[in-house]
Amino acid sequence: MTAQPFVAQWGILGCGWISSEFAKDISFPTTSRGTTDVSHAIAAVGSRSLPKAEEFIKKWCPDGAIAQKEGHVKFAPKAYGSYKEVVDDPNVNIVYVGTMNIAHYEDAKLALEGNKHCLVEKPASLNAAEWNHLVSIARAKKLFLMEGVWTRFNPMMLAVQKAVHEDDVIGEIRCMYSDHSMDVYKKRPDTDRLLSAELAGGCLLDIGPYPMVWTMMILYRHPKNQRTPAEKLGSTMMKYHTGVDLATGFTMTFPKLNAIAYCTTNLLSCVQQKQNTRIVGSKGEILVHGYTSRPTGYTIRRFIDPESEGAKCHPDEEVKHDIQGFGLYWEADEVARCLRDGKTECERMPLEETTMTMKYFDQIRKEGGYEFLPGLEKVKSE
């Protein structure tokens, strides 16, 4: 007889786009990605409007997620017209916060104060102080908390990390370039969540987490760096007339590696499908393809004579990986394993790394003169 998987019983807050991707992703058969130990159910879905939550379930998960379809649990998803009712639903043991960036702190706090574990979409909060407060609640209550930087769980990210850290594919790391940009400028209204100051828009907090995650995974987590924070963080920011950042660049240095990361994000240029992240070493380089957030392959380029300047290269080696659906299930599976094992944080996305990156974002905003509108930050950073 096969062992029953552990089932994460999700309560989803917010019925927007990413929540729909999450609901669809956790409805795929787990075995299609080789997962047999954990599974997922949707216990409740909440919106600020009940008809919206009802419509969401009808459209994306009428029979629940995969654990419900496979009969591992018996309850059906319930729709609620408030987030609080989702948190209070006894079938919910983990809350997914899929709401706007400005609402992450309050919605994650609602979940934790209601004694529910919590996965909160990136960016974890508006600033480091809000995040630190969430961490203190989670620690006091011994609840699981994680920022949903899903790229950390993508198999292509893990393959590139292994190639650089363990397999010595490109030799000593020298530098990396990573970009995540979108062509939103003059194509969306100023009220759009990316352009609106009322919604704390801008590229840094919304898509900046992706160049940042590549830097954290490849340089910060490099074994020779010994988890030493970046020595220097430099930045440049260009603002939009609404007050949000339209383009931001930042650099981070890692002296133990003698390596530097050049990160860029803007709302001026379209999503780059090829070579959005380039990692250069002494023996070759790796070019990552697909969205920076959702890598679907990479090219390995090895130098024929690494000792000579402007080295010629062997023919490119390509690695490709088709993704079923959007790909949020790898992160969801890891969260389920943490819950099953009684862990309150995930080693691959620890609370401390979110604290560190939120502090970097605070510093970059300060240097760029981007202040959120009064009242948006519920806890203020020093």
Ligand SMILES: NC(=O)C1=CN([C@@H]2O[C@H](COP(=O)(O)OP(=O)(O)OC[C@H]3O[C@@H](n4cnc5c(N)ncnc54)[C@H](OP(=O)(O)O)[C@@H]3O)[C@@H](O)[C@H]2O)C=CC1
């Ligand atoms: N991991 C990833 O790849 C991605 C992550 N994201 C993250 O997910 C979050 C949501 O993004 P996305 O789904 O694109 O956004 P949407 O606009 O599609 O949905 C956001 C939802 O937030 C809820 N909400 C809560 N408070 C407010 C408010 N004051 N004003 C408006 N809506 C509010 C609404 O839910 P309701 O009306 O039902 O209450 C709304 O549907 C963001 O934090 C973003 O950073 C986004 C895209 C990709």
Ligand SMILES: O=C1OC[C@@H](O)[C@H](O)[C@H]1O
């Ligand atoms: O995380 C994200 O990635 C995809 C973008 O469309 C979105 O704005 C952002 O939040």
